[in-house]
Amino acid sequence: MTNKAGSKPAYELLGLRASEYDDICSRLGREPSYVELAIFSLMWSEHCGYKHSRPLLKGLPVGGDCILQGPGENAGIIDIGDDFAIAMKIESHNHPSAIEPFQGAATGIGGIVRDIFAVGARPIACLDPLHFGSLAKARQRFLLEGVVAGVAAYGNCMGIPTIGGEIHFEDSYEDNCLVNVMCVGLVRHGGILKASASGEGNLIFLIGSATGRDGIGGASVLASAEFDETAEEKRPTVQVGDPFTEKKLLEACLEMRDRGLLVGLQDLGAGGLSSSASEMASKGGAGIDLDISRVPLREKGMEPFEIMISESQERMLACVEPHNEDSVNEVCARWDLDATVVGQATASGRLRIFNAGELIGDMPVAALVDEAPTYVVEPLRPSHEVDEPLGEDRYPQPADLNQTLLTLLASPNICSRRWVWQQYDHMVQTNNALWPGGEAAVLRIKGQKRGVAFTTDGNGRRCYLDPRRGARAVVAEAARNLACVGARPLAITNCLNFGNPEKGGIYHQFKEAVAGMREACQALGTPVTGGNVSFYNESFGKAIYPNPVIGMMGLVEDVSRIQTHAFKDEGDAVLLLGGARPAVDGSEYQLRIHGEVAGRIPDVDLELEKKVQSLVREAIIKGLAKSAHDVSDGGLACCLAESAIAGGIGAAIELDSSRRPDILLFGEAPGLIVITTAAASLEPLLELADGLPLKQIGRTGGGRLSINAGGAALVDVPLAQIKRAWEASLEAIVAGNDAPAGS
Numbered sequence: 001m002t003n004k005a006g007s008k009p010a011y012e013l014l015g016l017r018a019s020e021y022d023d024i025c026s027r028l029g030r031e032p033s034y035v036e037l038a039i040f041s042l043m044w045s046e047h048c049g050y051k052h053s054r055p056l057l058k059g060l061p062v063g064g065d066c067i068l069q070g071p072g073e074n075a076g077i078i079d080i081g082d083d084f085a086i087a088m089k090i091e092s093h094n095h096p097s098a099i100e101p102f103q104g105a106a107t108g109i110g111g112i113v114r115d116i117f118a119v120g121a122r123p124i125a126c127l128d129p130l131h132f133g134s135l136a137k138a139r140q141r142f143l144l145e146g147v148v149a150g151v152a153a154y155g156n157c158m159g160i161p162t163i164g165g166e167i168h169f170e171d172s173y174e175d176n177c178l179v180n181v182m183c184v185g186l187v188r189h190g191g192i193l194k195a196s197a198s199g200e201g202n203l204i205f206l207i208g209s210a211t212g213r214d215g216i217g218g219a220s221v222l223a224s225a226e227f228d229e230t231a232e233e234k235r236p237t238v239q240v241g242d243p244f245t246e247k248k249l250l251e252a253c254l255e256m257r258d259r260g261l262l263v264g265l266q267d268l269g270a271g272g273l274s275s276s277a278s279e280m281a282s283k284g285g286a287g288i289d290l291d292i293s294r295v296p297l298r299e300k301g302m303e304p305f306e307i308m309i310s311e312s313q314e315r316m317l318a319c320v321e322p323h324n325e326d327s328v329n330e331v332c333a334r335w336d337l338d339a340t341v342v343g344q345a346t347a348s349g350r351l352r353i354f355n356a357g358e359l360i361g362d363m364p365v366a367a368l369v370d371e372a373p374t375y376v377v378e379p380l381r382p383s384h385e386v387d388e389p390l391g392e393d394r395y396p397q398p399a400d401l402n403q404t405l406l407t408l409l410a411s412p413n414i415c416s417r418r419w420v421w422q423q424y425d426h427m428v429q430t431n432n433a434l435w436p437g438g439e440a441a442v443l444r445i446k447g448q449k450r451g452v453a454f455t456t457d458g459n460g461r462r463c464y465l466d467p468r469r470g471a472r473a474v475v476a477e478a479a480r481n482l483a484c485v486g487a488r489p490l491a492i493t494n495c496l497n498f499g500n501p502e503k504g505g506i507y508h509q510f511k512e513a514v515a516g517m518r519e520a521c522q523a524l525g526t527p528v529t530g531g532n533v534s535f536y537n538e539s540f541g542k543a544i545y546p547n548p549v550i551g552m553m554g555l556v557e558d559v560s561r562i563q564t565h566a567f568k569d570e571g572d573a574v575l576l577l578g579g580a581r582p583a584v585d586g587s588e589y590q591l592r593i594h595g596e597v598a599g600r601i602p603d604v605d606l607e608l609e610k611k612v613q614s615l616v617r618e619a620i621i622k623g624l625a626k627s628a629h630d631v632s633d634g635g636l637a638c639c640l641a642e643s644a645i646a647g648g649i650g651a652a653i654e655l656d657s658s659r660r661p662d663i664l665l666f667g668e669a670p671g672l673i674v675i676t677t678a679a680a681s682l683e684p685l686l687e688l689a690d691g692l693p694l695k696q697i698g699r700t701g702g703g704r705l706s707i708n709a710g711g712a713a714l715v716d717v718p719l720a721q722i723k724r725a726w727e728a729s730l731e732a733i734v735a736g737n738d739a740p741a742g743s
Contacts, residue, residue: 010034014041020373027367035353036361038305039368042271043278046535049372052501053533056514064527066490072283074118074195074267075185076529078491080555083189084445086452087121090129090182090495090551092534097179100238101146102153105179107241109154110313112183114267117250118316120193120257121185124429125443126155128165128181129456129495129549133174135412135733140169143177144734151181152423157243158250162424163432163441165456169412172460175539180495180532182456182551186445191257196264197277197319197345198284204277204343207332208249208268208315210298215239215272215311245314245337252335253316261324261331268315274308274368276317277343278351282369284319287348293356294342304355319345379511380504385466389585390599392660401661402717404593406725408634408666409641411592415729433559438646439484439629444559451559453487455552460497460545462586462601467509469603470586471516471548473670476604477632478552479524483613484628484673486562486620487554489524494531494550499543501535509546517548523606524613526552563620565629567647570701572626572676574651575685576636578612579605579693582659582667588633589666602669608692609671615692616673624677624685631672637665637715639674641705641722650705650719653698657710665707665714676700 011021014037024032024040032040042048050057062070068085069077075089093108109126116123128151133140144167155162160183197204215238256262264284266276273290281288292307302310320328325341332339346352351368353361398404408414421436433442433451440455457478463470479489494517499506521528531551537544556562584590585599619625627647631639636655644650655664675694677685686694705722707715 011037011041014038015045016041020044023373027364033361035305035308036363038309039274039361039363042274042309043368044372048271048275050533051372052375052377052507052535053510054374055376056511060514060518060528061521062527064491067527067529069119069192071528071530074115076491076493077119077187077192078529078553080450080452082448085187085189086553087116087119087185087187088182088493088551088553089115089530090180090493090549091532092495092497093179093181094176094497094534094537096238097147098177101143102150103238103240105147105150106154107239107313108179108181109151110241110243110246111269112181113158113160113246114269114316116183116185117253118193118195118265118267119187120191121187122254123160123183123185124431125161125163125441125454126181126183127454127456127551128162129458130165130167131173131178131460131547132169134171135169137174140174141734141736147179148420148423154241154243156425158247159428161426161428161432163426163443164436164454166458167417167420170461170545172545176537176544178497178537178544178547180549182493184454184553193257193262193265194283195266195280196284197280197288198286199263199321199345200347201322202263202345203320203322203325203341204288204290204345205318205320205328205339206295206315206342207252207318207337207339209242209245209312210296210338211307211310211312212298213302213306213310216306216309239311239313241313248335248337249314249316252331252337255331256328259327261320261327263319263321266317268317270311272308272310278365278368280317280319281351281365284345287346287350287352287365288343289346289352289354290343291354294340296338296340304353304360308353377502377507378504379508381508382505386600388600389583392584392663395584395594397660397662398593401665401714404662404666405637405641405715405717406721408588408592408638409722409726410729411588412730412733413588414634414638416727417730419731419734433562434485434564438564439481440487442485442487442556442559442562449558451556453482453485453554453556455481456549457481458547458549460547461591461597463513463547464545464597465586465599465601467512467546468516469601471513472520472606473601473604474548474550475517475520475524475526476606476609476670477630478550479526480613480630480673482552482554483616484565484630486617487556488617489526489552489554491529492521492526492550492552493529494548496531496533497537497544497547497549498535499538506543513546513548520606524610561621563625563628565627565643565646567643567649567651567676567700568626570649572678572700573682573696574653574698574700575675575677575694576672576697577616577675577692577694578672579608580669580671582635582663582669584663584667587635587666587668589635589662604670611692612671612673615689616675619675619685619688624681624688625675626678627676629674631674633668635666635668636672637707641726643674644705644719645723645726649700650702651698651700652702653707655697655707655709661709661714664709
């Protein structure tokens with residue numbers, strides 16, 4: 001089959017291989033029609049079919065006592081007790097955002113929100129992990145501003161707070177920014193919905209916006225291929241969002257849930273009507289007949305294949321028993337939404353497409369959904385991955401450690417993100433127990449003592465140097481962030497961002513990262529509830545850093561006992577918990593001061609990590625810890641500075657002098673936490689540690705941060721200068737100015 005111009009075969013233009021086309025012909029017993037070929041191209045795309053990732057993802061832990069619903073549905077669901085559950089999911093909208101940042105980010109929020117209410121949960125928060133290239137370049141500033149505006153516009157209009165996330169800036173993301181979006185929702189056990197079409201003769205409703213040509217080819221042509229000089233030509237594949245329609249759609253769907261009108265509910269995201277209908281049929285063990293002539297259109301002359309693969313936003317597919325048809329129409333009319341019966345469930349096990357009664361497509365559901373081909377690539381370890389860490393004498397020691405600290409605090413990867421989160425309505429719904437900018441976000445559950453905590457973490461630079469160690473460290477850091485506010489980690493959702501998996505080096509990175517994630521999740525007891533794989537994040541053959549982003553959820557038994565990272569009172573003891581040995585390899589200090597990314601990152605001791613997190617959590621619950629902050633980007637010195645800035649209190653610190661001063665101050669390794677406690681609580685806290693590596697390193701107080709080692713002064717800077725370097729940097733850089741380095 002060739003396209004109308006007779007050049008490349010149609011299947012190739014749609015992203016299919018010749019062998020896959022032959023496989024389709026074999027399954028159908030004939031050549032496919034164009035509409036059938038378009039549907040197969042979407043369902044067998046990397047984005048929908050997970051051709052390179054499915055075999056490896058099967059090894060992840062997905063079960064647990066608290067897991068009500070794992071991978072396979074629109075969102076994972078975690079039991080938090082008293083008949084309440086949390087639904088959560090994270091996905092990517094990377095390629096659309098790189099082409100059209102505002103709409104790419106906005107529709108990313110819209111899609112992940114639909115995943116949450118598709119399972120019957122009311123969305124209560126969003127988080128946005130973002131990665132861009134260097135802000136020294138105007139294009140990256142344009143992307144950042146557009147993405148942040150898109151996230152804000154959609155979330156704010158829907159009344160869903162954006163409560164957290166992260167932002168990193170590295171050269172590897174210059175041509176492929178990462179826009180990952182996470183949404184969480186609250187649901188009663190009895191309100192959980194499935195994306196299932198079952199019951200022969202049940203009606204298939206299409207609810208929401210009319211269908212247009214926006215988003216056509218998004219899953220196959222845009223999301224499942226590398227970028228090259230034709231990238232801008234793919235702009236029409238980016239969807240256009242309407243948050244006000246989505247708000248009405250949300251309320252209508254939850255009302256229909258409450259009234260028991262829905263057999264199943266599925267959002268129309270990647271793949272549009274094709275993927276939604278076939279996935280609903282698959283999950284219900286049924287078939288579906290669709291008549292596309294009934295689909296409400298907003299553009300004239302749309303061809304059948306365009307209707308089937310359009311990714312127009314704000315649409316849901318519902319399976320409804322015939323006797324509830326009038327009630328569904330009544331609810332949707334009251335919310336000013338189109339609701340059209342476009343088909344019915346069958347017992348055929350096939351997806352059949354009609355156009356005004358004429359059969360134009362007939363495909364086995366199993367072939368579309370469950371039998372996409374999978375590929376295993378021979379892993380090839382990249383040459384930059386090494387087995388030995390760098391020596392401490394690789395770089396000259398900076399002459400001015402005060403200035404080094406200020407430079408790191410002003411780094412885009414460490415400085416305040418206030419410029420971003422103040423654009424979001426993070427207080428709507430009034431559930432916040434902690435503001436953005438800390439270790440993790442905490443939300444109250446109204447009428448209860450308990451709450452839920454959320455964080456997202458990713459570090460592509462470390463995963464680039466060692467994908468297995470890097471992935472273990474990312475999972476551990478997410479759990480550590482939750483522990484530092486007093487939450488017990490329960491489960492994760494993941495967004496795995498990588499380059500072209502058909503290349504041995506990228507496949508190696510993915511395989512190793514999945515293995516590291518599996519090991520950490522098993523050790524920490526945080527099963528995987530679902531997520532997203534985003535491949536082909538590369539341009540002109542240059543891939544992004546491998547970046548498994550983790551969204552983690554934890555339970556807080558009593559929100560009145562949570563803690564922040566801010567120093568609280570003068571004279572509190574400052575303690576360092578954990579036995580990790582910091583190194584320069586993969587650190588922000590290595591990149592920012594010495595201009596290199598090299599070496600082998602320190603590994604995380606998962607058994608010790610679990611004990612350390614348990615101690616921090618118990619110390620917070622018992623009121624022994626007045627603050628807790630994990631040592632991350634910028635090392636111990638930046639960690640101390642951030643706590644001092646947040647609390648408006650300085651500190652005097654005395655460290656062991658056995659290490660080189662710059663590594664002691666700015667080296668990084670997973671597993672270290674700074675804790676403060678009142679003088680009267682110091683001994684009880686040390687007793688609670690029961691042999692874990694916990695030692696006092698100083699006291700809070702005054703208006704300066706001074707750090708000594710062996711009696712020698714390493715850092716001594718006024719708190720006001722530290723705050724100035726950290727607080728105003730991002731705004732200045734986005735405006736195209738130099739970051740203030742504390743001057």
